[in-house]
Amino acid sequence: MLDSGTALQGVDGSRVLSIDAMGGDNGPATVVAGLSLFLKKNPGTQVMLHGRAKELTPLLAKHGLTDIVILRDASDVVTMHDKPSHVVRHGKATSMWSAIEAVRTGEAGVVVSCGNTGGLMAMSMLRLRKIDGVNRPAIACLWPSRNKQGFNVMLDAGADIRADQDDLLIYALMGTSYARNAFDLKRPRVGLLNVGTEEHKGRAELKVAHELIGASATKGDFEYVGFVEGGDLPGDACDVIVTDGFTGNVALKTGEGIANLISDFMRESLKRTPLSMLGALLARGALRSLKKRIDPRRVNGGVFLGLTKTVIKSHGSADATGVAAAISLAHRLADQHFSDRLASRLAASLPHESDRAAPPTQEQP
Template sequence: MSAALPIRLAVDAMGGDHGPAITLPACRRFLEQHSEAELRLVGRPEALAEAAGWPRTRIVAATEVVTMDDAVEVALRRKKDSSMRVALGLLKAGEDGRAQADVCVSAGNTGALMAVARYLLKTVEGIDRPAIATVMPNQLDGYTTVLDLGANVDCTAEHLLQFALMGSALVAAVDGKNDPSVGLLNIGEEAIKGSEVIKQAGELLRAAGESGRLNFHGNVEGNDIFKGTTDIVVCDGFVGNVALKTAEGLAAMLSNFIKQEFTRTPYAKLAALVALPVLKHFKARVDHRRYNGAALLGLRGLVFKSHGSADAFAFEQALSRAHDAARRGLMQRVHDRLQAAPPARADAPTPAAA
């Protein structure tokens, strides 16, 4: 993709818990911060009327909405004109060979988004199952990319290798790290620990590291995510989703504890005034909204998932991450990583998806 071309974002403006009440303010702010970007706002025209005169914005009509409670089958088979499906469809090449958008962003139902995206876009060659990747803050004042976060409950060793390759491409594209380090999440650093799948994955990752296809650090434990031991941590979707939700809950609990202690007595309130700059900085560092925007890796198109409960600030972060990934050629980087990697075993079992 030429750097001179604008990045076109297809936005499911109806998705999430709040729909246009959140997505539209976020999109307006995003446009102000990214003068070269263009938006395709997808949804019911009457709900998106205020965006009709925005610069670099086109409204694409969709008559249906996939709710957060809709089953995957409903999104796939019944709501064929949903804002989610129409937005994803803009990533497919038309008769002229060019898609109408470079990346899609939605805060909608995760299971539905993954299913519809996989149905419409298909997976890239060499990838059995797409994975969800996002970032979690670490104590180095940066963040660690973790995948999978819920797309696949059970994974084979080959799937974990594929996740590592895609995660490396993501970090290289978005963060500019050409040789990001990869850790395999386990119950200990020793190679002999973990389930048989984890041991087999460790062997594949070590082989990929020795051949120069990956910068494999070795096994890591849960606390290494927050230490920043590696740039990327690979795990199956069950473990990854539990880790993500635990981290978000812990951050919210600690913030609430601090607030309670600083409001317990008049003296504590006075101390809070003195400590206000430090408290604001702490809140910003643990604010999960700053890290909103999970990439659905392994598809023949760039798709980013926002938290369904995201506010306008958080949704804007998802838009920015999606924009950066498209601008820095994430799709091509994933392709290049996979081309350099050995093929997965043909006899590998296929586990159930989430």
């Protein structure tokens, strides 16, 4: 086992990944298995793992990671049912706290956790703070789409159940920055989710946000395509889709549910007759590539945007493949120093305080 006190000497902390091993639906064995998958493809990446040493030590040994991964013992675990308010008050001994703390102190650059989303967000906001100008941080997620890059960025996927016009503008700017870094897009196309593309449709705050985002396109170096609809989430109308966290969360879970339903129906259909089973056998390469193309595990990893450091929420029910995908995303964003880039982009793109009716830095009551 590496000695946790000395292991990080001489290492660039911003490239170290800080992983919370506990709190996922499938337990730490799945997280360590996912980490092992990731490290096979990315040997040499520095990783800190946080959780109960008694449980993690044998798991690391099993995967031959004992001398590679830095273990940080944390006796407590945030469960899926803990309320965010409880977590921030009583969570100091948890693996989640420990994983965030490593990033706060600069020992590591990016956090990954499969734990309770609300708890992770609350703790991250408390310990890592929001970037100047951001009132509500957001979770950005990826949708398989008809885009050149194959994915749309959607935010907010559920960090907050509300978003006013100023929040939606900030989401547009943060989403642009994320799409630019994740997909090498020079000038991402941004759309605002609504129930129709006509200008008179939708809630009042959406009409104001429509104006605000349109007016920021030049300064923010993105193309604003206007209102988009649910069907555009997997479409090619834009690269970044902005919405409040309630709508975004429902859309995300709806999309996953429909994809799972179709995949189950397909399996049933293909098993019905010997002929269709033979057909499925012959087409299995094609069906496997289809499955891979729409596999939600490939795009596992919601990124918290708007904090001074990058935090990645892996799906609670992620398997090893899903965990590995979330860690890969963390690795890419750490390498790009994404959180610093996002903060400087925001600072450059935001309207001056004096131009704004409601300053976004204002704290919630």
